[in-house]
Amino acid sequence: MRSKAVAPELMSRVIRFHAHGGPEVLHMEEEQVAAPQAGEMRVRIEAIGLNRAEAAFRSGKYLESAQFPSRLGYEASGIVEALGEGGVGFAPGDAVCVIPAFSMTRYGVYAERANVPASAVLRRPPELSATTAAALWMAYLTAYGALVDIAQLGKGDAVVITAPSSSVGLAAIQLANHLGAVPIAVTRSPHKREALLAAGARHVIVHETASATTAEVMQASGGEGVRLVFDPIAGPEVDTLAAMLAPQGTLIVYGNLSGAGDSTPFPFREAVGKGLSLRGYLVFELIRDPQRLQAAEAFIRDALRRKAIQPTISRIFPFAQIIQAHRYLESNQQLGKVIVEVLSQPIH
Numbered sequence: 001m002r003s004k005a006v007a008p009e010l011m012s013r014v015i016r017f018h019a020h021g022g023p024e025v026l027h028m029e030e031e032q033v034a035a036p037q038a039g040e041m042r043v044r045i046e047a048i049g050l051n052r053a054e055a056a057f058r059s060g061k062y063l064e065s066a067q068f069p070s071r072l073g074y075e076a077s078g079i080v081e082a083l084g085e086g087g088v089g090f091a092p093g094d095a096v097c098v099i100p101a102f103s104m105t106r107y108g109v110y111a112e113r114a115n116v117p118a119s120a121v122l123r124r125p126p127e128l129s130a131t132t133a134a135a136l137w138m139a140y141l142t143a144y145g146a147l148v149d150i151a152q153l154g155k156g157d158a159v160v161i162t163a164p165s166s167s168v169g170l171a172a173i174q175l176a177n178h179l180g181a182v183p184i185a186v187t188r189s190p191h192k193r194e195a196l197l198a199a200g201a202r203h204v205i206v207h208e209t210a211s212a213t214t215a216e217v218m219q220a221s222g223g224e225g226v227r228l229v230f231d232p233i234a235g236p237e238v239d240t241l242a243a244m245l246a247p248q249g250t251l252i253v254y255g256n257l258s259g260a261g262d263s264t265p266f267p268f269r270e271a272v273g274k275g276l277s278l279r280g281y282l283v284f285e286l287i288r289d290p291q292r293l294q295a296a297e298a299f300i301r302d303a304l305r306r307k308a309i310q311p312t313i314s315r316i317f318p319f320a321q322i323i324q325a326h327r328y329l330e331s332n333q334q335l336g337k338v339i340v341e342v343l344s345q346p347i348h
């Protein structure tokens with residue numbers, strides 16, 4: 001297919017940063033939109049789902065390094081506007097979601113229009129509005145990859161979910177319930193207890209001291225410990241988490257909210273004594289494997305159709321308030337996803 005000609009005056013407002021720092025380094029700038037290259041498509045963005053990874057990237061503490069001026073943003077929903085060479089399976093006007101399968105500095109989706117790799121585009125589930133769809137894929141693909149694809153959690157299996165009010169934590173609670181497993185939320189925020197119970201956590205344990213938290217988890221899991229711990233905090237508390245696991249249990253560490261990831265201990269006594277599996281995990285391992293991604297996508301779409309899952313939105317900001325949205329993301333007040341609406345009116 002030939003690449004479509006783009007009017008030279010086609011412009012887009014885009015968020016960029018020129019140096020690492022706090023939310024205030026984010027600037028709204030105008031740029032001329034390039035035609036999508038081979039294997040890319042241009043998406044008119046309707047809503048952006050914010051991820052903690054983007055705050056880390058902005059601050060210079062992420063896996064990928066920014067090249068300045070840098071774009072950012074992994075996840076969005078929108079409408080296909082144009083296809084580059086080889087763009088098959090989609091047509092202009094299709095409602096889609098962009099999933100995190102690319103370099104942020106190059107393809108970041110904090111913009112009115114973004115060219116993204118076609119491999120990072122999925123059809124928007126018909127059950128969801130553009131705003132809600134922007135809260136779907138990062139959270140549920142990440143949680144699915146750990147709970148289903150890796151740990152193969154089943155009926156009655158207990159799972160400890162730390163940072164449970166994060167978008168991924170809430171997705172994990174919903175998926176655990178869908179699997180018939182027992183989600184145990186371990187939060188450091190006592191005021192979120194009722195909301196986490198309402199969100200489906202079977203038990204909510206407020207983390208105070210390591211020994212008290214471990215004792216409460218052991219009790220909640222019937223005395224044996226849990227089959228899985230799903231943790232995005234890392235750092236010294238990993239020793240405590242290993243103590244909560246049943247023999248042959250699995251600890252999946254998938255983030256560094258503590259900032260102490262590099263000094264995460266190896267919990268020797270627990271790991272060897274109980275034959276634990278300790279694993280690092282990035283959702284990219286799932287997304288880059290077409291078969292695993294296909295299975296994940298089918299599972300999540302089916303769960304949505306059955307109303308077993310529903311993305312939780314904490315707060316919605318307009319595009320012009322991207323700085324405030326990042327401040328809120330890092331305030332840890334949220335319960336679920338922070339969304340930025342780029343178009344307040346749907347365009348179809």
Ligand SMILES: NC(=O)c1ccc[n+]([C@@H]2O[C@H](COP(=O)([O-])OP(=O)(O)OC[C@H]3O[C@@H](n4cnc5c(N)ncnc54)[C@H](OP(=O)(O)O)[C@@H]3O)[C@@H](O)[C@H]2O)c1
Binds near residue numbers: 188
């Ligand atoms: N590996 C992957 O592929 C992958 C994919 C997606 C996300 N992640 C990671 O998953 C984590 C959650 O992402 P998100 O975008 O869903 O985050 P988010 O919504 O911004 O998560 C905020 C929540 O995390 C908890 N939290 C924040 N700082 C903490 C700290 N220092 N110690 C303990 N808990 C803390 C708090 O929950 P409570 O108040 O309930 O304790 C807070 O409300 C991030 O670390 C992110 O990088 C990893």
